[in-house]
Amino acid sequence: MTEKTYKDLKKDVWDAGLCSGCGACVAVCPGEGLFFETGKGMNSPVSTGTCKEDQDGVPCGVCYAICPRASGEMRQMLGVYTEALAARAGFEVPHRQSGGAVTAILANALDEGLIDGVVTVTEDRFTLKPRSAIITSSEPLIHEAGSRYSWWVPLLASLKEAVVKRKLRRLAVVGVPCAVQAVQRMRASDNQLAKPYGRSVRLLIGLFCTETFDYRALVEGVLGEKYHVEPWQVKRLNVAGKLEVTVEGRDQVTIPLKELEATVRPGCRSCTDFAAVDADISAGAVGAPKGSTTLLVRTPIGKAFVDRAVASGRLLVEPKVDLAAVEKLAKEKSKRK
Ligand SMILES: Cc1cc2nc3c(=O)[nH]c(=O)nc-3n(C[C@H](O)[C@H](O)[C@H](O)COP(=O)(O)OP(=O)(O)OC[C@H]3O[C@@H](n4cnc5c(N)ncnc54)[C@H](O)[C@@H]3O)c2cc1C
Ligand code: SF4
Ligand code: SF4
Numbered sequence: 001m002t003e004k005t006y007k008d009l010k011k012d013v014w015d016a017g018l019c020s021g022c023g024a025c026v027a028v029c030p031g032e033g034l035f036f037e038t039g040k041g042m043n044s045p046v047s048t049g050t051c052k053e054d055q056d057g058v059p060c061g062v063c064y065a066i067c068p069r070a071s072g073e074m075r076q077m078l079g080v081y082t083e084a085l086a087a088r089a090g091f092e093v094p095h096r097q098s099g100g101a102v103t104a105i106l107a108n109a110l111d112e113g114l115i116d117g118v119v120t121v122t123e124d125r126f127t128l129k130p131r132s133a134i135i136t137s138s139e140p141l142i143h144e145a146g147s148r149y150s151w152w153v154p155l156l157a158s159l160k161e162a163v164v165k166r167k168l169r170r171l172a173v174v175g176v177p178c179a180v181q182a183v184q185r186m187r188a189s190d191n192q193l194a195k196p197y198g199r200s201v202r203l204l205i206g207l208f209c210t211e212t213f214d215y216r217a218l219v220e221g222v223l224g225e226k227y228h229v230e231p232w233q234v235k236r237l238n239v240a241g242k243l244e245v246t247v248e249g250r251d252q253v254t255i256p257l258k259e260l261e262a263t264v265r266p267g268c269r270s271c272t273d274f275a276a277v278d279a280d281i282s283a284g285a286v287g288a289p290k291g292s293t294t295l296l297v298r299t300p301i302g303k304a305f306v307d308r309a310v311a312s313g314r315l316l317v318e319p320k321v322d323l324a325a326v327e328k329l330a331k332e333k334s335k336r337k
Pocket of ligand 3: 020176177178179209210211212265267268269271272273
């Protein structure tokens, strides 16, 4: 049977401006046939011309099978969850974005041997360039806490290295909702080439997401040229109705989101999933008291990881979430088409 190839992905997703840049297709292509061209906006991948199905007629179709945008399925609102918690780390997490709860769950899981690696996005703190990474011990994980709002690399790029080269079979993946959807498609797919990836992801943590920004346009354009802030001066970025930039030796710079509209990645404009409804646990800032993270625990697996972190004292939780605030942002995002 002929499967869909990257040519269908190009027509249905890339050329339609729907690609989120999640990098899942790049990660799973068995022929290394897809990549993002460095420095060219990287709104969607390109083909190397080595697609096995297209060139040699070898049945594949895995890129199309796992792409969250090819399915046309829309995720909306808060999804199914069993618990809503305000949570924070029971230990110091210096760079945490909210309450450090995501770091606490993952650090505990690594230290207890529940997982053998975390696929996530870290950053070069000098240039603020994000990079897809595999972390296998709690100390570097704690060092890499915090949110990366701008993209330079496809965030799931490291999944191939984790599964194929390093043969890690008990992974946690942390990602924004589009990446979570892609990984969940790997877990559920009947495509034989997707199965090793799906089977290797034990825990899937989703981060609430309104939008992400293009690295060059945000860091070099708006921050550098307009606000004269160099990346190495930035101590913290936070989005809370506006972009708050904590700058070394200067007053905080506050930028209205309206000013950032041109820097929003094109694939985000048609994205309706705020709360990462396909994750085992979703995490965000909105809804929890300052200094805590909102956790929506969705699956028995997610609950097991939260319970283990609570039992070890590394995660502190209370059932104190303003769900109406979360619903408000989810509803606004669900209006996108
Ligand atoms: C692009 C983006 C947009 C967001 N938008 C919102 C929003 O609109 N409203 C809201 O309430 N919350 C939003 N969040 C979530 C919020 O910023 C925090 O990530 C969340 O509250 C968890 O905080 P924490 O202190 O528990 O996480 P931490 O303990 O600081 O850990 C964060 C973990 O996430 C990983 N990570 C950081 N950035 C990325 C990324 N881009 N992709 C994959 N993994 C990453 C880090 O490596 C780290 O492991 C957003 C996050 C991101 C990355
Ligand atoms: S949305 Fe993700 S999987 Fe789909 S084409 Fe874009 S990078 Fe590939
Ligand atoms: S808004 Fe967030 S989840 Fe949606 S495509 Fe953009 S980065 Fe992905």
